[in-house]
Amino acid sequence: MRILLMGDHQIKSRSGYEWLMKAAQRKIEEKYGDLTEKINMIMNIGDQVDVGTLDQYEQIHLFKSQLMSPYLPIMTAVGNHETYNDPGMQRYAAHYHYENLTYQGISSGTENYYAYQAGRILFVVLSTEHTGDAQKEWVRKIVDAAKKDDSVDFIISVNHRPIQAEQYVGDISAWVRNEIIPILSETPKHVLNYGGHHHLYHRGQLTDYPLYHIINGAASWDQMWGMSSEQDYDDVQKTIDYWGYQILEFDFDKKEMKAECYAIGNKELVVDNILIDSFSRTLGKATPEKPEIKEITEEIITLPYTFKGSPYKTTTNEQLNSVQYQFSLNQDFSTIEYNKVRDIEDLYGSTGKPLHIPIDLNENIDITQLTIEKNKLINGTYYVRMRYRDTNMEWSEWSDTRQFTVEGSIAGKPSISITDTSVTPGEAITIDYKYAPEGQNAWIGIYRKGEEPHSVLSYKWKYTPAQSGSMNFTIDETNEYYAVLFEDEGYTEISERIPFYVGPEPQISLEKSKFEEGEDIVVTYSNAPGLKNDWIGIYKRGEVPGTSDTSDSWDYLGGNTEGTLTLAKDLPKGYYFLNYFTLGQYFEPRERVYFSVGKDISSLSTDKTEFSTDEAILIHYKDGPGTPKDWVGVYKDGKDPNVDELDGFYYTYGATEGTVSIKAGTLEPGNYFSALFINDSYDEVSPRIQFTIKDGTGIRQAKNEDGPLFYPNANGSLRIEGNTYETADIFNLAGNCVRRTTLTEGNCTIDFTDLPAGIYIFNFHNGTDNSIVHKVIKK
Known part of the structure; x- marks a missing residue:
């Protein structure tokens, strides 16, 4: 059985999803034969639309899927974009009737999350946009049934927001990671967690469970290294800023899952269907042999010190994938002073333009050895142990412990x-x-x-x-x-x-998430602890309860454990959160509830309305929603954000106010407008501002260090001063040489006015030696 993983296509004005489907079709036919016979289904990760309007389901999801949708069933998950303009999920429910699906007679009763069995695989499709006890209890029933079901070998969980991410750090579903994954992983049948939301490829594995987790973000938004907050995590083996798709192949006789991940590149690099990752999981395989930590000859050591493991050994064909070291002051390792997991590779970051080659931070590193740097452990007597994990996600037994004492380090604070x-x-x-x-x-x-x-x-x-x-x-x-x-x-x-x-977890809710100015804010609460002076309060986003920021509206509950509370009608327009607070103070025993009051809440401004191409442009934003992927968008006048390609976008990284900077020369001359958009959507939450860009000096110079100078001429030719090269070859982006020009020494001109507009690569060289390359854009 073979399954194609795709999704997150959402943008109407880009053809990335169609390119990806075409690439997948070519690869499948090359490897297996007829697509319609060799692939059983597509599992889509959500964000099939940009906003949940009826026309977008037709024009984005259905239109962009037409290459395969006549032949393959497509199952979907709820993404955050499906909820925009459709908070009640009515249009989603009208398209997808998942409420009729059951597993072992268990139904979620909603289209938002569901489970179904295909072959010997159980798919548990979650909604990261509708978290709560009801969905958690449904997962519990599904897992308890699956444990005893001999017709299910594999469980795949699907959730739009991933359980980990090394870019836009924190923009994940902590609820799925902390609440749901432990339940699903009570059985070794749970082999893969499939997420999206981020527009790249990522693969890791959880330390405590034999579980792969991947991110598959298709060709919609750009998400490359250097665009966001970033952090290297132990439980992520590789993050590659390419758009891609995955083919899962299952052999039920062998109880084996294999995955291959192919990519088409990103907005700055086109690659032809290259294999960027593969991994597998076979149930019931033997584990690696128990390792040994080489003897620590010194009773007392000073840091840094290198601990060494024995060679990796196994009775299977699986290779070494991961090593885990743990250090504890207790022989039973009931508390851990230092824990380190390393994989055989750690792809984090890239070389950037032009090739965007992933960087392996663990290249040429022997991960069976671990150096503890100075002051990493405080003075004391320690125990150390380690274990090996193979490429089948199986851990060996822990090694026998070694004891050692650290001196000359820092003292620990209780x-x-x-x-x-x-x-x-x-x-x-x-x-x-x-x-x-x-x-x-x-x-x-x-x-x-x-x-x-x-x-x-x-x-x-x-x-x-x-x-x-x-x-x-x-x-x-x-x-x-x-x-x-x-x-x-x-x-x-x-x-x-x-x-x-x-105590009990208080339940609080609002009838909606958007209110008009002057409208009642009616809060319904239940399951409350009913402690003395418990209260519900409202704060503007960005304010910190218990500091100098005072509540914008609040009231005591009078010891009641359930009821309704009407808070002030005079809230000014803005983005707010409310929560339950105990004992007249500021402890919050539950997650916050977010809402907004009024329209055109946020605002943008620039220091002036006219700029030259030589100037940087600063756009200031204020009173933003503060969600992880709010962004400032820039468009040429006359463009429609819901239809046309943007000219520039800049994330706010969850800040409610700040400034984004547009580098000089980024935008060509013309009239532009800018607006603030909420959480990766095209929902404008600020009035538009206008500005104009005019030509600057008219000269943009490219200089190779200690080499010639290159100037674009107004007629479309390229002027070279101080030339030392004999020949210039001009290539288009398909890799074809479209022009070869013989150059003269000193000052000369290359005429390519007859070539169409586009991007060209100029290779200046003397025979085969001493060459330089320039990218030239002809507008």
Whole structure:
């Protein structure tokens, strides 16, 4: 069985999705034969449209899929763009009748998320735009049934927002990662998590589960290195800023999944269907052999120090993929001082223009060895262990531990941390502690909020049995608490106080997310703890409760656990959040709810309205929505953002106010308008501003260091001063040489006025040696 993974096409004015489908068709016919016979279905990752209007389903999703849609079924997931202009999902539901799908008699009752079995594969298609307890409980039922179902070998989970991302860091679904993935991964049948939202390719694997996770963002928006906030994560093996698609092939007899990932490049690089990644998973295969850490000959070491593992060994044909080292002050590794996972390759970043070759940060690195740098571990006695993972996602056993002592490093400061600061009554509260004084009856105490240790007995307490470790407490009483570490069986606090909440999770909701100025803000709440002075408050986005920022509107709940609350009608236009707060203070036991008041909330401005091509243009934005992918768009006058290609776009990275800069020479002369758009959509949230760009000096000079100067002439020819080259070959982007010109030494001109407008590559050379290349754009 073979499945094609595609999606995230959303942009009407680009043909990237059609190119990608054509490339996939060519590759499939080259490898397997007839597309209609050799591929069983397409799984689409969402954002089939840019906004959820009826015409966009026709003109974007249906029109752009027509190469394959007559022959292959296409299943879809809800992306964030499907919700724009369709918050009730009525037009999505009119196209996709997934509410009729069931697995083992279990139905979600909604089109927004669903499960279905195809062959021996169970697809669990989630909605990252409709998170909550209902969807989580549905996942629980699906997984419990799948565990016992002998007709299912593989589970693939699908969610538009991914569970990790190395660009636009944090723009992921933490809910799926933290709440749903652990449930799905209770069974080894769960082999792949498929995400989108980001417009590139990414593949990683979770440390705690034999689970691949990929991002497949098709040819719509540009997303290349250097355009966003970026971070290299241990659980991502490669991020490649190319547009691509994946072919999944399943052999049910062998219980094997194979994936091949092909790409067509990005906006600055065209490649012809190149293979950029492949991976596989076979259930039931043997694990690698248990490794050994080479003996540490010194009892006391100083950092830096290199730990070395034994050679990788296995009884299968799988190669080494990952190595994990762990260091602990406890022999049972109940707390970890340092944890490091490295893969055999770490593709992060690229060489940039013109070739955009991915950079492997682990190239020529022996990952079986790990160097701990100076001050990475504090002084103390440690235990170290390590294990190997193969390319089938199977971990070996942990090695036997080695013990060593670090001296000459830094001393550790006592601290505590709490894994989850909001728990239900009776649920375990895990408190990790580090660097507690040993042999001195250090202890952790828990107190109700407002209580002081010298004045009352602790609500709960325990001695710390070691220098570092973790302890569990359970509390049945709904309230706010804090935990703190004490020394010498007394009341001297040697750590920060860590607040936490025990009680039900309050549910709050609004009837809509957009309000008119002066309209009632009616909040419905339930399952509330009903503590004294609990309240619901509204703040503008960007404000921090409990600081100098005061609530824009609020009211007490009077001890009620459910009801409705009408807050002030006089909120000025803006973007807001509301939340539940406990005990008259600022602890938030649940996620915030976001909404807006009024229209044309945000504003843009420039320092002047007329610029030259030699000037940078600063566009200032204010009162923005503050969502991860808000952007400032620039268009030539007369263009329609929903139809036409943009002339420039600049992300705000979640800021509510700031400035974007357009480099001099980026825009050609003409009249332009600019607006602020919300969260990767074409929904304009500011009035448009106008500005004009006029010709500057009229001369743009390209200079090769210690070489000739190149000037464009007004008639379309190229003037060269100080030429030292014999020949110039002109290539088009198809790689064909369209002109060869013999040059004279000194000053000369190349006439190519008869060539059509486009991008050309000029290769200046003397025979085969001493050559330079210039990209020339003829407008």
